Amino acid sequence: MSLPWLAACSRDDEAPQGAQAAGDSVRMPRVTVSGDDSGMDELTWRAPAVALTAEDATDARQRAAAALAEGRLFDGPDDAIPLYLALQRLEPTDARAKTGLERCLDALLEQGAQALRHAEDRTESLRRARQIAAVARTLAPADPAVTAYLSRVDDADQLTRLNVAAERALREGRLGEEGGGALAGFREVLKWKPGQPRAMQGVAAVESALVRRAEDAANASDFDTAKRWLDAAARVREDAQTVADARMRVEAIRIARIIELRDAGVRDIATPQGIKAARVKLAEVLRIAEPGNRVAADLRQRIDLATYYGLFRPGQAFTDALHHGGRGPEMVVVPHGGFLMGAAEDEADAADAEKPGHYVRFDRGFAMARHAVTVGEFRRFVQATQYRPRATRRGHSVVYDERSGNFVRRSGVDWQSDYAGDPASDDMPVLHVSVYDAEAYAEWLAGQTGHGYRLPSEAEYEYALRGGQQGRYPWGNGQPPRGVANLTGGNDRSPSGRNWNNAFVAYGDGYWGPAPVGRFRANAFGLKDLEGNTSEWVGDCWHASYRRAPADGAAWFNPGCRSRVVRGGSWASSPAQVRAAWRSSSDSDMTNARVGFRVVRGI
Helix, strand or coil, X not given: CCCCCXXXXXXXXXXXXXXXXXXXXXXXXXCCCCCCCCCHHHHCCCCCCXXXXXXXXXXXXXXXXXXXXXXXXXXXXXXXXXXXXHHHHHCCCCHHHHHHHHHHXXXXXXXXXXXXXXXXXXXXHHHHHHHXXXXXXXXXXXXXXHHHHHHHHXXXXXXXXXXXXXXXXXXXXXXXXXXXXXXXXXXXXXXXXXXXXXXXXXXHHHHHHHHXXXXXXXXXXXXXXXXXXXXXXXXXXXXXXXXXXXXXXXXHHHHHHHHHHHHHXXXXXXXXXXXXXXXXXXXXXXXXXXXXXXXXXXXXXXXXXXXXXXXXXXXXXXXXXXXXXXXXXXXXXXXXXXXXXXXXXXXXXXXXXHCCCEEEEECCCEEEECCCCEHHHHHHHHHHHCCCCHHHHHCEEEEEECCCCEXXXXXXXXXXXXXXXXXXXXXXXXXXCCHHHHHHHHHHHHHHHCCCEECCCHHHHHHHHHXXXXXXXXXXXXXXXXXXXXXXXXXXXXXXXXXXXXXXXCCCCCCCCCCCCCCCCCCCCCCCCCCCCCEEEEEEECCCCCCCCCCXXXXXXXXXCCEEEEECCCCCCCHHHHCCCCEEEEECCXXXXXXXXXXXXXX
């Protein structure tokens, strides 16, 4: 490279402009090295002061050659260019100094080329390229190679400024989806240098920011706004797969949200008070779902059906899975409806506690166990929890004594015993349990299944017992039909030949004592043994009459009450005690051979 005679160079000298990009009608804005006062320390180079005498020349040449060989060109007074410039000032016609400076310029431009490779992406590289430009411009401002290098530095500097400004707009959220902002800045860079990596990354970042906005809107269930952001993102880069993928993610968010709302709505409609909340969720589903969405249609249908029956149908039988394996009791869905609870004013054998008759309505159905809880079912509870029922702790209960024909207290009798105190088989209704024992079982069942198991309310029991009938007895007003239930019948005989003094004339069911559950026919609601076999605990406290009783069928319960209600006839009940309206007060700790229980749960 031929190096012209060095001359001083002012900052006002203009560097030649870069060539216009092919096909562009507007020239790229130019900020030249010499004309930009924003970074004077980088853009103006003054050679470090080197004082030489004629005696120092030989040593200086050696040091300059060594620095050049090591690539130390201009940063300090012992680098090649300052030394050669000092030698030239000492002897302007020094050919060796001129040759050294020419070699330094070649090496300088090579270092500059290396710095420019990363100048548009790395601040330090651009700063180094500027420093080299200032040095090269000082050495040979008219050299074509220097001119070309200065133009490249100007380009890199301007593109970097555009990128930096666009990146700032990106950080501040000024994306420019509708013009201006970050997107316009990055596109300006790409107009002058197609494929420039930093600007390409910036455009992709704008697209990603728009996609994030879309996903944030989708996560907030604002899918109209999400669509607008995605449409804007789609205009950033033509046919970008990332936007297509984002549309799939947003649609997945929409579907997940719809399913989440559907599942929450289903959970709502499983509770008596949840229909309103479910309808709110349905409205949200309809807002965000596409027309004709099948999940929305399914939720609408479920809500319509669940208004009365939750997730079930009247008469449907089901069991719930237990958390630790196995199934819970068989449950039957009792239809919603209303009935006149209690005894009629003129009903024979009716007590004041059964009056006044009052109307009770169930706005929803409920599920009731098909039969009383069995010894086997209660055994699973005791073994799982190590619960000690009342009779076990107390050490005795009341049993039927065949010898005397009376009910007597006997030691060693508990829930594992039958009506006479002997071991009971697993298919027998569990006896010798207090109401607290019954409630403990229901609570365990609720915990195992996740559903609201409990004792039936007195109103639920009578409603289910009547099964749509409104007569004196669960089956109507006359004698019990053959095989209707395990009752006290005139044809029944005890193991020793005893018979009942007060029984249904000419009725026999083949049992003296409780029968295994489910041996008699179901009533109109599909429930068994409500009319007889065992009397059963219910969830209400005892009240001496029905005045101010709940009209919605809920249990009438006062915290801390000791007297609880027993409903339904048993294998040893008189005909008057088998009446549909019959009720009895019992101490909460009472256990005997006639009383068991069954459970209900909400649907």
